[in-house]
Each structure stands twice: as C-alpha cells, then as structure tokens.
Amino acid sequence: MFTKALTIPTPDGEADAFAAFPDGDGRHPGVLLYMDIIGIRPVLEEMARELAGHGYYVLVPNLFYRHGPAPLVELPAHIDAESRAALFPRLVPMLKEHTTDRALRDADAYVDFLTTRPEVSPGPVAAIGYCMGAALAMRTAAAHPGRVAAVAGFHPGKLVTDAPDSPHLLAPDLAAEVHLGHAEHDMTPEALDELDRALGAAGLRYTSEVYPGAAHGFTMADTSAFSAAALRRHWDRLLPLLARTLPRP
Numbered sequence: 001m002f003t004k005a006l007t008i009p010t011p012d013g014e015a016d017a018f019a020a021f022p023d024g025d026g027r028h029p030g031v032l033l034y035m036d037i038i039g040i041r042p043v044l045e046e047m048a049r050e051l052a053g054h055g056y057y058v059l060v061p062n063l064f065y066r067h068g069p070a071p072l073v074e075l076p077a078h079i080d081a082e083s084r085a086a087l088f089p090r091l092v093p094m095l096k097e098h099t100t101d102r103a104l105r106d107a108d109a110y111v112d113f114l115t116t117r118p119e120v121s122p123g124p125v126a127a128i129g130y131c132m133g134a135a136l137a138m139r140t141a142a143a144h145p146g147r148v149a150a151v152a153g154f155h156p157g158k159l160v161t162d163a164p165d166s167p168h169l170l171a172p173d174l175a176a177e178v179h180l181g182h183a184e185h186d187m188t189p190e191a192l193d194e195l196d197r198a199l200g201a202a203g204l205r206y207t208s209e210v211y212p213g214a215a216h217g218f219t220m221a222d223t224s225a226f227s228a229a230a231l232r233r234h235w236d237r238l239l240p241l242l243a244r245t246l247p248r249p
Helices: 042-052 081-097 100-115 132-143 167-173 189-201 228-245
Strands: 002-010 013-021 030-034 057-061 125-130 148-154 177-182 206-210
Touching: 002 042, 002 100, 013 042, 013 100, 030 042, 030 100, 030 132, 042 057, 057 100, 100 125, 100 132, 125 132, 125 228, 132 148, 132 167, 148 228, 167 189, 177 189, 177 228, 189 206
Parallel strands: 030 057, 030 125, 125 148, 148 177, 177 206
Antiparallel strands: 002 013, 013 057
C-alpha cells in the first residue's frame, strides 16, 4: 500500500489529511473515511491501509483542522477509561465547535478533493465513519446524493436527536445503501426503532444492527473498548457493501 500526506483546501482554510491506496498506476473507487473523536492516529492509518488493500483509495481528513494539524492532543499508546477521562475534556469542545454548517462546508471540499484525485476512478464514492464520523458520513451522503453511493457507520453517536437537523431526518435525501453497526447501549431501543423507521420509510436499502457484546469504540484496537470479533463483523459488513455499490474501473 502507498500512503501520502495531503492538504485539502476548504472554505475555512486547509485540512491536513492522509490517503492510502494500492501501489501502481491504476485507478480505484474512492472512500471518504471520517475519524472518531480521538482523531487521526496509527490505528486509523492501519485501518485505512487495510481497506486500501482491497482496492480502494481511502481519504482520511483531520476534521479538527481549524484547531491545528493532527495530532492535536498527546495520546497514550493504549486508551483506557482513565486516559479517556483525561482526553475528552480537551476533545469535546472541538467537537461542539464542529457545527453542521462547518461539517457541510467541509464535506463539499472533501468530496470534491476525493473525486478529482488522479488515482480515483470515475463514479460514486463511499462515506464511512466511526463514532461521531458516522453522522458526518450520513450528512455527506445526503448533501451529495448523486456522488455518494454507500454509507457505513460504526459505533455511531447522535444519529437520532431532537434537533431539526438530526441525521435520521436526512434519510429521504439519501440515495446510498446504508449499513450501521451499533455498539450495545449506544442508543436506546426507542431511538434505534426511530432510526430504522426513518431509513425504511425513505425506501433505502439498509442494515442497522447491534453488534452483540460490543462497547462503544469496538473497532479501535488502541482502546479498551476494542473487540476483535466486532471488528471482524465490521469488515464482513463493510467490504461487501463497497463491492456492491462502487463500480470498478
């Protein structure tokens, strides 16, 4: 795999990012990967490289670029409950400043950048996300229904809220196939039902399932929430979704 540091121009500045893609001169379907709140770090780079190994160009932007380049906080090698408690007071304010308006401006820039890379094949792309990134993937797909053919979110947060722009209310604007892999206890049964009703009423092809025994953050091997079984389930759902929806050159 080849990895490359990049800078994405946005209306608000420049977002640092990296891309992973197969070696060689070919072109590959594009995947926009939205980070979790902890941010770009080796475990995300490894996941992007693994996905790229299946024949995709994977773009991973630093969503908090307005606060500086990644890493924005010093991270321990392993993130347990104690270190999360120390990190989150520094990370949550950045997330709160990442408003829907900012997210949509960034999404326009990210999709434009991804689809114009010389290594990316023509046609639709996928938007996938982890934790907070799942909602951003849904917003991106709703804002670009002709350009995003697949959405995947894992241990997503805040997909159903009381806000008028709650992500689940965007379902009628989606033209993508959707997979959502939930951790146990991340959403109430009532919220899960409301999410599924919204996706079903929109006529979407989708799956929304709770991964048994999985805690929030289950895909991230550098955290105490990691579950090898849930990560395998994530790949078992994600790779067929991308194969179905993203055309090969």
